[in-house]
Amino acid sequence: MHSFGYRANALLTFAVTILAFICAIASFSDNFSNQTPSAQIQILNINWFQKQPHGNDEVSLTLNITADLQSLFTWNTKQVFAFVAAEYETSKNALNQVSLWDAIIPEKEHAKFWIQISNKYRFIDQGHNLRGKNFNLTLHWHVMPKTGKMFADKIVMSGYRLPNAYR
Amino acid sequence: MGFIGETVDSIKSIKIRQVLTQTVTLGMIVTSALIIWKALMCVTGTESPVVVVLSGSMEPGFKRGDILFLHMTQEPIRAGEIVVYNVDGRDIPIVHRVIKVHERRNTGDVDVLTKGDYNKDDDIGLYADGQIWLNRHHIMGRAVGFFPYVGWVTITMTEKPIIKYILIGALGLLVITSKDRQHTEKKAGRWWGSGS
Numbered sequence: 001m002h003s004f005g006y007r008a009n010a011l012l013t014f015a016v017t018i019l020a021f022i023c024a025i026a027s028f029s030d031n032f033s034n035q036t037p038s039a040q041i042q043i044l045n046i047n048w049f050q051k052q053p054h055g056n057d058e059v060s061l062t063l064n065i066t067a068d069l070q071s072l073f074t075w076n077t078k079q080v081f082a083f084v085a086a087e088y089e090t091s092k093n094a095l096n097q098v099s100l101w102d103a104i105i106p107e108k109e110h111a112k113f114w115i116q117i118s119n120k121y122r123f124i125d126q127g128h129n130l131r132g133k134n135f136n137l138t139l140h141w142h143v144m145p146k147t148g149k150m151f152a153d154k155i156v157m158s159g160y161r162l163p164n165a166y167r
Numbered sequence: 168m169g170f171i172g173e174t175v176d177s178i179k180s181i182k183i184r185q186v187l188t189q190t191v192t193l194g195m196i197v198t199s200a201l202i203i204w205k206a207l208m209c210v211t212g213t214e215s216p217v218v219v220v221l222s223g224s225m226e227p228g229f230k231r232g233d234i235l236f237l238h239m240t241q242e243p244i245r246a247g248e249i250v251v252y253n254v255d256g257r258d259i260p261i262v263h264r265v266i267k268v269h270e271r272r273n274t275g276d277v278d279v280l281t282k283g284d285y286n287k288d289d290d291i292g293l294y295a296d297g298q299i300w301l302n303r304h305h306i307m308g309r310a311v312g313f314f315p316y317v318g319w320v321t322i323t324m325t326e327k328p329i330i331k332y333i334l335i336g337a338l339g340l341l342v343i344t345s346k347d348r349q350h351t352e353k354k355a356g357r358w359w360g361s362g363s
Contacts, residue, residue: 121267
């Protein structure tokens with residue numbers, strides 16, 4: 001009962017159990033962090049707004065995104081994945097979510113930012129429903145931990161509207 | 168040399184009842200592992216509650232060798248969720264993030280586009296020919312938790328199967344010989360005890 005094999009086995013099992021326990025606690029501690037993120041998005045310009053040859057509407061925007069996501073970082077955070085999606089409904093679709101821009105924030109210092117870009121991903125509708133369409137711009141974030149449970153949440157900003165005519 | 172000699176001796180002195188007991192014990196261990204796995208499948212609602220990340224397309228969040236815990240509910244699929252999906256005709260599941268969602272009124276059918284965080288392009292190139300959207304039936308689960316490095320065990324065993332055989336062989340040998348050594352020690356103890 002005291003051979004090297006038994007001892008190594010017992011030690012290994014104990015080490016793995018302790019490690020799993022510590023990781024679970026680390027993940028659990030994320031529930032207690034106080035999160036107060038804030039964001040603002042402005043549409044600076046509608047670059048163009050056309051109907052594609054297939055009949056789908058497409059629009060290109062320039063956005064001004066200001067956000068402070070520093071409070072999302074805990075000691076167990078590896079990175080925060082942030083993205084901005086345009087959300088709207090049409091007669092055919094109850095919900096459309098189109099991601100316009102995303103970024104990976106690896107550290108707390110980079111989580112307070114201001115950026116002005118045109119949409120990274122194409123904003124294409126299923127159909128031609130975008131003229132005069134009211135839509136929300138939502139900033140989503142996904143907290144990816146060093147170990148354990150991932151958290152996601154969002155801020156919805158409404159009141160945006162596309163022009164009534166193609167341009 | 169002593170260890171090998173002992174091992175050979177203990178293998179020679181195996182009795183039938185012992186072998187049967189050991190086989191049953193081994194069977195019990197394997198079946199309880201299977202029960203735990205199936206129970207996990209029930210609880211999480213997916214066919215594979217744990218997957219190993221095989222590519223670097225979700226770096227730096229998920230690296231090759233990490234494992235992901237999956238969960239599948241009937242809730243609608245929304246942008247930002249990290250989903251695991253199978254493309255028709257391919258058997259390796261892919262773990263990427265949803266970037267576009269178009270959900271139909273009334274039926275609740277949904278068209279989804281995914282993209283790996285580290286990739287420059289979206290996943291249309293990965294879908295089947297002519298397919299431009301994923302639907303609900305392609306998606307096996309959502310990633311809800313993550314554990315680093317542990318998946319390397321599975322990756323090594325899949326890519327170098329010889330290691331799998333060595334491991335199983337060693338385990339089998341350990342099970343057979345260790346129980347025997349207890350038995351031989353007990354027998355030896357009886358001899359010495361009765362001799363005094």
